[in-house]
Structure formats: C-alpha cells, structure tokens
Amino acid sequence: MFSKFLSLEPKKRDIIINAAIKEFAQKGYKDASTNEIVKEAGISKGLLFHYFKNKKSLFLFIYDYALELLNNEFYAKVSFDEKDIFQRYRQILLLEYELFKKYPQMYSFFVATVSKDSSEVNDEIGNRYQELVESGSKLLFEGFDVSNYKDGIDVKKSINIIIWSLEGLINKLGYHRTTLFSTNQSQFDEILAEVDVYMELLKKCFYK
Amino acid sequence: MFSKFLSLEPKKRDIIINAAIKEFAQKGYKDASTNEIVKEAGISKGLLFHYFKNKKSLFLFIYDYALELLNNEFYAKVSFDEKDIFQRYRQILLLEYELFKKYPQMYSFFVATVSKDSSEVNDEIGNRYQELVESGSKLLFEGFDVSNYKDGIDVKKSINIIIWSLEGLINKLGYHRTTLFSTNQSQFDEILAEVDVYMELLKKCFYK
Amino acid sequence: MFSKFLSLEPKKRDIIINAAIKEFAQKGYKDASTNEIVKEAGISKGLLFHYFKNKKSLFLFIYDYALELLNNEFYAKVSFDEKDIFQRYRQILLLEYELFKKYPQMYSFFVATVSKDSSEVNDEIGNRYQELVESGSKLLFEGFDVSNYKDGIDVKKSINIIIWSLEGLINKLGYHRTTLFSTNQSQFDEILAEVDVYMELLKKCFYK
Amino acid sequence: MFSKFLSLEPKKRDIIINAAIKEFAQKGYKDASTNEIVKEAGISKGLLFHYFKNKKSLFLFIYDYALELLNNEFYAKVSFDEKDIFQRYRQILLLEYELFKKYPQMYSFFVATVSKDSSEVNDEIGNRYQELVESGSKLLFEGFDVSNYKDGIDVKKSINIIIWSLEGLINKLGYHRTTLFSTNQSQFDEILAEVDVYMELLKKCFYK
DNA sequence: TATGAATGAGAATTCATTCAT
DNA sequence: GATGAATGAATTCTCATTCAT
Numbered sequence: 001m002f003s004k005f006l007s008l009e010p011k012k013r014d015i016i017i018n019a020a021i022k023e024f025a026q027k028g029y030k031d032a033s034t035n036e037i038v039k040e041a042g043i044s045k046g047l048l049f050h051y052f053k054n055k056k057s058l059f060l061f062i063y064d065y066a067l068e069l070l071n072n073e074f075y076a077k078v079s080f081d082e083k084d085i086f087q088r089y090r091q092i093l094l095l096e097y098e099l100f101k102k103y104p105q106m107y108s109f110f111v112a113t114v115s116k117d118s119s120e121v122n123d124e125i126g127n128r129y130q131e132l133v134e135s136g137s138k139l140l141f142e143g144f145d146v147s148n149y150k151d152g153i154d155v156k157k158s159i160n161i162i163i164w165s166l167e168g169l170i171n172k173l174g175y176h177r178t179t180l181f182s183t184n185q186s187q188f189d190e191i192l193a194e195v196d197v198y199m200e201l202l203k204k205c206f207y208k
Numbered sequence: 209m210f211s212k213f214l215s216l217e218p219k220k221r222d223i224i225i226n227a228a229i230k231e232f233a234q235k236g237y238k239d240a241s242t243n244e245i246v247k248e249a250g251i252s253k254g255l256l257f258h259y260f261k262n263k264k265s266l267f268l269f270i271y272d273y274a275l276e277l278l279n280n281e282f283y284a285k286v287s288f289d290e291k292d293i294f295q296r297y298r299q300i301l302l303l304e305y306e307l308f309k310k311y312p313q314m315y316s317f318f319v320a321t322v323s324k325d326s327s328e329v330n331d332e333i334g335n336r337y338q339e340l341v342e343s344g345s346k347l348l349f350e351g352f353d354v355s356n357y358k359d360g361i362d363v364k365k366s367i368n369i370i371i372w373s374l375e376g377l378i379n380k381l382g383y384h385r386t387t388l389f390s391t392n393q394s395q396f397d398e399i400l401a402e403v404d405v406y407m408e409l410l411k412k413c414f415y416k
Numbered sequence: 417m418f419s420k421f422l423s424l425e426p427k428k429r430d431i432i433i434n435a436a437i438k439e440f441a442q443k444g445y446k447d448a449s450t451n452e453i454v455k456e457a458g459i460s461k462g463l464l465f466h467y468f469k470n471k472k473s474l475f476l477f478i479y480d481y482a483l484e485l486l487n488n489e490f491y492a493k494v495s496f497d498e499k500d501i502f503q504r505y506r507q508i509l510l511l512e513y514e515l516f517k518k519y520p521q522m523y524s525f526f527v528a529t530v531s532k533d534s535s536e537v538n539d540e541i542g543n544r545y546q547e548l549v550e551s552g553s554k555l556l557f558e559g560f561d562v563s564n565y566k567d568g569i570d571v572k573k574s575i576n577i578i579i580w581s582l583e584g585l586i587n588k589l590g591y592h593r594t595t596l597f598s599t600n601q602s603q604f605d606e607i608l609a610e611v612d613v614y615m616e617l618l619k620k621c622f623y624k
Numbered sequence: 625m626f627s628k629f630l631s632l633e634p635k636k637r638d639i640i641i642n643a644a645i646k647e648f649a650q651k652g653y654k655d656a657s658t659n660e661i662v663k664e665a666g667i668s669k670g671l672l673f674h675y676f677k678n679k680k681s682l683f684l685f686i687y688d689y690a691l692e693l694l695n696n697e698f699y700a701k702v703s704f705d706e707k708d709i710f711q712r713y714r715q716i717l718l719l720e721y722e723l724f725k726k727y728p729q730m731y732s733f734f735v736a737t738v739s740k741d742s743s744e745v746n747d748e749i750g751n752r753y754q755e756l757v758e759s760g761s762k763l764l765f766e767g768f769d770v771s772n773y774k775d776g777i778d779v780k781k782s783i784n785i786i787i788w789s790l791e792g793l794i795n796k797l798g799y800h801r802t803t804l805f806s807t808n809q810s811q812f813d814e815i816l817a818e819v820d821v822y823m824e825l826l827k828k829c830f831y832k
Numbered sequence: 833t834a835t836g837a838a839t840g841a842g843a844a845t846t847c848a849t850t851c852a853t
Numbered sequence: 854g855a856t857g858a859a860t861g862a863a864t865t866c867t868c869a870t871t872c873a874t
Contacts, residue, residue: 004837028324031238034865044839049866051837115323116236157409160380161373168372201365205413212854242848252856254851263848420858444740447654450844460860465845467858532652532740573825576796577789584788617781621829628833658869668835670872679869 002061005051016041016051018105020062025108028116029059056121063113063125066106067132074099075136083145085159086199089166092140093195097188148208158206169198210269213259224249224259226313228270233316236324237267264329271321271333274314275340282307283344291353293367294407297374300348301403305396345371356416366414377406418477421467432457432467434521436478441524444532445475472537479529479541482522483548490515491552499561501575502615505582508556509611513604564624574622585614626685629675640665640675642729644686649732652740653683680745687737687749690730691756698723699760707769709783710823713790716764717819721812761787772831782830793822 005013019041023032034055038048052058077095082088100107110129117125141163146155173191213221227249231240242263246256260266285303290296308315318337325333349371354363381399421429435457439448450471454464468474493511498504516523526545533541557579562571589607629637643665647656658679662669676682701719706712724731734753741749765787770779797815 008837026327027238031326033863035863045865046840046867047838050839055865153412154409157406160376161369161406161410164376165369165372168368168375172368197362198365198369201362201369204361241846243846253849253858254856255854257849258854424858442743443654444652447742449842451842461844462846462861463859466860471844569828570825573822576792577785577822577825580792581785581788584784584791588784613778614781614785617778617785620777657867659867669837669870670835671833673870674833 016043017062017065020058021066021105021109024059024062025105025112028112028118029121030118059121060124066109067128069103069106071132075139078140080143085144085162086203093192149206150208153206162202165198165202166195169195224251225270225273228266229274229313229317232267232270233313233320236320236326237329238326267329268332274317275336277311277314279340283347286348288351293349293352293370294411301400357414358416361414370410373406373410374403377403432459433478433481436474437482437521437525440475440478441521441528444528444534445537446534475537476540482525483544485519485522487548489518491555494556496559501560501578502619509608565622566624569622578618581614581618582611585611640667641686641689644682645690645729645733648683648686649729649736652736653742653745683745684748690733691752693727693730695756699763702764704767709765709768709786710827717816774830774832777830786826789822789826790819793819
C-alpha cells in the first residue's frame with residue numbers, strides 16, 4: 001500500500017509526514033491543501049501522488065501513523081505500578097508534556113481531526129481515535145488502591161470527580177491543551193503546583 | 209456597516225440570518241457555501257453581497273448576532289437570588305435546555321466556530337465568545353451562600369471542582385452537548401437524576 | 417437540466433455549441449479539453465460549468481443536440497413518394513450534401529463518437545445514434561416499386577447490393593465522407609456523375 | 625534510430641512490442657499509457673525511454689512494424705493464380721480469418737489507429753496504412769479472367785460492385801470486422817454461406 | 833543497461849465575488 | 854433593490870519524460 005513511501009529514507013519521509021501533519025492540523029482534512037503540503041515539504045506535486053494514491057489515502061496514512069505514535073509514546077509508557085490516583089495523574093501529565101514537547105503538531109492534528117472531521121473521511125477513520133482514547137482512559141484510571149478511601153464513598157464516582165476536576169483545571173489553565181503544552185518549563189511547573197493544590201483539596205474529600 | 213441589512217423587514221432578515229447560521233453551523237466558516245445560503249434563503253447571490261461586503265463580513269455579523277442572543281436569552285435570565293450553588297446549577301441546566309430547544313442551530317454554530325475555527329476569521333472574532341463564556345461563568349458561579357461550607361475549605365476552589373465535575377458528567381452523558389440537548393424530555397430527566405446523585409456526593413465533600 | 421443554457425441568446429449559445437462540437441469531433445470525448453472549448457468559445461472556464469454540471473453532461477447535451485439535428489435536417493426531409501430506388505438514393509445524397517455543408521462539424525462529431533467512444537460515456541449514449549441510423553436506413557431504403565425488376569431476383573438482396581455498391585463508391589471517392597462533403601460544388605457534381613454511371617450498370621443487372 | 629531496440633534479444637523485444645500494440649489497440653494513441661505498457665512488459669519506465677525517444681516514436685515504430693506484418697502475413701500469401709474473382713475473394717476471406725486469428729491485437733491496432741487517430745501522430749503516419757490497403761486492394765482485385773463476362777459490361781466497375789457488395793455484406797454480418805473475426809469457426813462458416821448466396825446473385829448479373 | 837523517484841504542465845471542477853441589467 | 858451570468862484563481866490529480874544511481 002504505502003510501500004514506496006515507507007522505503008524512503010527516514011529523513012525525507014519525516015519531512016513529508018511533518019508537512020502533512022502540519023497542514024491537516026491547521027486546516028482539517030477538507031481545507032488542507034496538498035499544494036501547501038508539497039510546498040512545505042519541498043517536493044513536487046507529482047511526487048506526493050506517487051507515494052499516495054490521493055489526498056484521502058495520505059490523510060489515512062497520517063492518521064494511523066499518529067495513532068501509533070500516540071500509543072507507543074504515551075499509553076505504553078504509563079506505569080501502572082503506581083496505585084495512587086493522584087500520583088498516577090501527575091505521571092500522566094508529565095508524560096503528556098513530554099509527548100507534546102516532542103510532537104507538537106500531533107496533538108493539533110487529533111484536535112482538528114476530531115472536531116473538524118469531514119464526512120469524506122469519517123467512515124474510514126471510524127472511531128479508532130475515540131476507541132483508543134476511551135480504552136486508554138479506562139486503562140489510565142483503573143486499578144487504584146482504594147483502601148484509604150473514606151467509608152460510604154462511591155469510589156467510581158469519586159474517581160470521576162477527581163479526573164473531571166483536574167481536566168477542568170488544566171483546560172482552564174491552558175485554555176486549550178495545545179496552548180498549555182506549548183508553554184515553557186517554568187510555566188508548566190506553575191501549572192503542576194496549582195494541580196497539586198487541587199489534589200490536596202480532593203484528597204481531603206475522599207481520603208480518610 | 210450593516211445598515212442596509214438591518215433596515216430590512218425583520219421577516220426577510222431572519223430568513224437570511226437563519227440560512228446563514230444553519231450553513232455555518234453545519235460546515236464551519238471555510239466550508240460553508242454562500243451558494244447554499246442564498247438557495248436556502250431564497251435570495252439571489254447578488255443580494256447577499258449587496259448586504260454584506262463578503263463572506264467574512266457575513267460571518268462576523270452572524271457571530272455577533274449569535275453572541276447577543278446567547279446573552280439575552282441565557283445569561284440575562286439566570287436568577288441570582290438562588291444562593292445555593294447546586295440549585296443554581298440545576299437552574300442553569302434547565303435554562304440551557306430551554307435555550308437550545310428554542311435555538312437549536314445557534315449552539316451548533318458556536319461549536320462549529322470554536323472547533324473548526326478557520327485562521328481567516330480567527331483574528332477577527334478574537335476571543336469574544338470565550339470572553340462572554342468566561343465572564344458569564346464568573347457571573348453564573350459567584351455570589352453563593354458559603355455559610356454551610358466546612359471550615360478550612362478553599363471556597364473558590366471547591367466551587368470550581370463542583371462546576372468542572374458536573375460539566376464533566378454532562379459531557380460524558382451527552383457525549384457532545386449538542387446531542388445532549390437534542391434528547392427528549394424523559395432522557396433529559398434521567399440526566400438530571402444522575403446529576404443529582406453527583407451533587408449529593410459533592411455536598412458530602414464540602415458541606416457541613 | 418440545461419434550462420440555463422437553453423435560455424441563452426441563440427447567438428452565444430451556438431458559439432458554445434460549435435466550440436464543443438468542434439473539440440469533441442477532433443479529439444473524441446476523453447481527449448477533448450474543456451479548456452480548449454472555452455478558449456474557442458471565448459468564455460471563461462467557470463461559465464461552462466455554470467451551464468453544464470460537468471464535461472460528461474456537456475457531451476451528452478451536444479450528443480442529443482446533434483442527434484435531433486440529424487433527424488430534423490435529414491431524415492425528416494427525405495421524400496418517400498419517390499418509389500424508384502436510384503432516384504431515392506440520389507435525393508438522399510443531395511440532402512446529405514446540403515446537411516453537411518450546413519453543419520460540417522456534426523458529421524465528424526458522430527464519426528468520432530462512434531469510433532472513439534469512451535467507456536465513460538458509452539453507457540449513457542447507449543446506441544441511440546446506432547438506432548437512429550439503423551431505423552433510418554430501414555426507412556430510407558424501403559417501400560420501393562419493384563414491378564420493373566427482373567423475374568427470379570431476390571429483391572431484398574438486390575437492394576442491399578445497390579446500397580452497398582453506391583456506399584462503396586462514395587467512400588472510395590471521398591475516402592472519408594467527411595472529406596467528400598467538404599469538397600466544392602463542381603467536385604460534388606463529378607461525384608454525382610460517377611454515381612450515375614454506376615447506377616446505370618446496376619439497373620442493367622436488376623431491371624427488366 | 626531504433627538500433628538499440630532492434631539489437632535486443634527477440635524474446636524481450638516481442639514482449640515489449642506486444643505490450644505496446646495491446647495498449648495502443650485498446651486505447652488509441654493519446655489515451656494509451658506508457659505506464660501500462662511498461663507494467664505489461666515487465667520493464668522499467670526508464671528502459672522504455674532508453675529504447676524510444678518518446679511515446680510518439682514508440683507508436684510510429686509499432687505502426688511500421690504492424691504494417692510490415694500485415695504485408696508479409698497477408699498480401700504476400702494471396703495466390704494470384706486464382707483467376708476467378710469470386711474464388712479469389714473467398715481465398716482472401718479465409719486468409720484474413722487466419723491472419724486475425726494469429727494476430728488478434730494487430731487488427732484492433734489498425735482500427736484504433738484509423739478511427740481514433742490523434743492529430744499528434746496523424747501527420748507522421750500520413751496515409752501509409754491507407755496506401756498499403758489501397759495498393760493491396762488493387763493487387764488483390766486485379767488480373768482476373770473476364771472471358772465469361774457478359775458483353776457490354778464495364779469490367780472494372782463490375783469488379784468494384786462485387787467487392788463493395790461483399791464488403792458491405794460482411795460488415796453487416798460482423799457489424800465490425802473485429803467482432804466478425806473473433807467469432808468461432810461454425811459462425812464463420814455461416815457467414816461464408818451467406819457470402820456464397822450473394823456471390824451467386826452477383827454472378828447472375830455479370831456472368832454469361 | 834536498467835531502475836524508478838522526481839518533475840511540472842495540464843486536466844476537470846469549485847466558488848467567492850463582481851457587474852450589467 | 855434585486856438578479857444571476859460571468860469571472861478566474863485555486864483545488865485535486867495524471868502522465869510523459871528526465872536523471873541520478
């Protein structure tokens with residue numbers, strides 16, 4: 001399928017991938033211009049269509065590429081030995097920060113794909129991203145040690161409250177996560193500090 | 209600026225506004241077709257560009273129109289006499305439900321605008337919507353009676369936790385708010401019931 | 417369907433029709449360039465697609481237009497009162513000559529369409545041209561007075577021989593009919609004279 | 625000119641020739657794809673253009689190759705000892721049948737070339753095919769024994785009538801010659817039988 | 833010889849915008 | 854005010870041809 005493209009030297013391959021991710025991330029599938037992609041990648045119009053049958057096929061390749069990256073570079077790195085929900089969440093935040101420091105366009109790509117999703121590619125991508133995120137969320141936020149919870153607390157619901165609260169917090173702090181993760185280290189440290197304060201408050205609610 | 213359009217007889221004006229909202233809501237700024245708008249509104253292409261300098265100017269008009277509607281039909285109707293945060297939130301949910309029952313396209317319009325925002329209009333709309341929502345949120349979630357809060361609780365933070373948790377809940381229940389509000393009354397009642405359960409849990413956390 | 421185009425002022429409409437016929441006649445459906453058509457017609461690219469949904473639709477319009485022309489300007493004009501096959505054939509030749517003097521491109525168009533027919537339009541045009549020609553041929557070469565035929569001659573077969581012979585002759589004289597009909601009047605008269613000689617020979621064969 | 629190609633080992637050369645004939649026969653000059661040709665021939669794009677300057681040059685080579693084949697395999701095999709025109713014609717029909725059984729693509733190639741001829745190659749191929757066919761026809765249909773013709777018959781013209789009639793017949797029977805020759809033996813025998821009937825009728829006309 | 837990646841002009845089609853009526 | 858014909862730049866995609874290896 002993409003054999004021609006995949007056997008390209010990594011350097012050039014990545015230039016093209018990044019140009020495509022950038023354009024799709026900025027404009028969504030439909031408004032993205034293959035013209036812009038080739039201009040950004042510094043290749044000819046024909047070459048893009050030598051590697052990819054058409055725009056859609058290029059998009060789906062990029063989509064799968066990004067999904068795999070997300071899986072390998074994020075979900076695979078979470079340590080599930082950490083049984084305390086707050087510690088686990090801190091770990092996740094740090095991993096996310098690293099991830100999006102490394103691949104800043106990828107996050108925008110998913111945001112654009114999920115929100116601006118065009119009917120032309122909807123059917124194909126189905127809900128693979130959604131599935132990954134949901135199955136991921138389940139994984140990320142399960143298997144906690146609940147021995148130190150107050151009696152009479154619905155554990156599941158309390159975990160939800162913790163997650164939603166902290167999500168709400170970082171959304172507020174970062175407006176969009178994209179912005180959040182484009183901040184520098186010291187700003188990020190401030191955010192972490194604020195997260196810690198909220199964690200303490202939530203611990204008071206649910207921990208003995 | 210829009211004097212020509214504004215001095216139009218209200219009936220015709222509304223037909224055009226609704227046609228535009230519908231198209232922008234469905235497709236976002238860039239993909240919206242002025243052709244579709246004039247077809248839906250039953251006017252000629254020339255006339256649309258007689259009233260509005262260009263597509264962008266039409267969009268910005270619609271955007272401001274929708275913002276004002278949101279303000280009048282929602283924020284202005286919240287009763288600030290209700291001093292209990294949970295009661296206030298319940299009231300807001302009901303108002304929202306009414307609002308989106310009445311103007312179903314408007315919500316879609318904002319969702320589309322915020323998510324699919326095209327770089328071409330981003331700068332102009334700035335963050336007027338965001339500002340309204342934020343200033344609105346402040347308004348909506350201030351001035352509570354905190355006399356029955358546990359001692360030693362950071363009130364502001366606890367209010368945030370309540371809001372974010374309930375937001376998280378209805379996002380989860382409705383997946384997208386759009387879907388949520390297009391549900392029928394009995395489904396909406398179920399959602400309210402679930403909200404109540406979470407409210408009880410949150411009360412345990414923060415109320416004496 | 418083609419209402420926009422049909423309500424155009426005849427002069428301009430014909431310019432476009434002729435430009436399209438010319439291009440399709442020269443290159444066949446697939447190789448014909450809409451770019452060339454608009455250049456030849458002196459209109460903008462957009463206007464062509466304002467009148468016709470796409471290249472295919474333009475082609476089918478032209479095809480039907482040409483079919484109707486062929487029917488009105490040729491088949492409808494043949495006088496079936498002429499019961500002598502040779503006189504009938506002479507009449508037909510003269511009508512054809514007039515027809516193709518008047519619409520020189522049309523003949524080329526059909527030749528190109530029949531021979532170069534692209535799979536992309538084949539299904540749509542079906543065999544409407546073929547049907548017309550065949551039903552036409554039947555009409556053209558039936559209902560003769562056979563009272564002066566020699567006895568023991570298979571009339572049907574003899575008529576076929578007459579037709580095929582005369583067709584063969586004018587094909588030879590004109591190489592392609594296209595060329596034939598682009599000749600001038602005096603050349604055409606020579607051809608007619610030659611046809612007459614062959615007719616005499618054929619009469620000897622079949623007439624008493 | 626084509627020295628490089630001609631000094632190729634015959635096996636490989638024929639693979640390329642056949643691939644090219646097939647593609648040109650199916651699609652005509654313009655629509656034929658050099659991509660398809662190299663794919664079918666199992667060679668690289670570069671190699672094709674190493675042997676042939678460009679697509680046009682390849683086409684002209686194939687064209688001349690096919691012309692020569694037609695000459696050697698058909699015209700050279702006709703026995704001119706047969707002095708009876710009807711026997712000669714029968715012989716020719718059988719030879720044609722053998723020829724196109726052996727080289728089915730070649731016939732399609734000429735049909736496609738003659739009918740779909742693109743202006744880009746028209747000038748170059750000129751009318752070499754036409755010339756061959758015409759000079760061939762002269763050869764094929766000359767030198768007959770006319771001793772048993774009726775007196776007062778223009779022999780040349782009567783021969784023409786015979787040829788055109790029989791051509792007309794097989795065109796009608798086979799619709800296109802291509803179809804005709806792709807029929808199986810028993811169908812071909814039926815056609816021959818019909819030809820014989822017409823021959824008898826024509827004999828009555830011209831033979832004593 | 834032999835490869836196939838790379839090119840870029842040209843194809844059909846869309847669409848916001850203008851302008852004569 | 855009102856129309857919709859007319860424009861042309863921009864879109865995705867194709868394909869003969871070249872050239873470094």
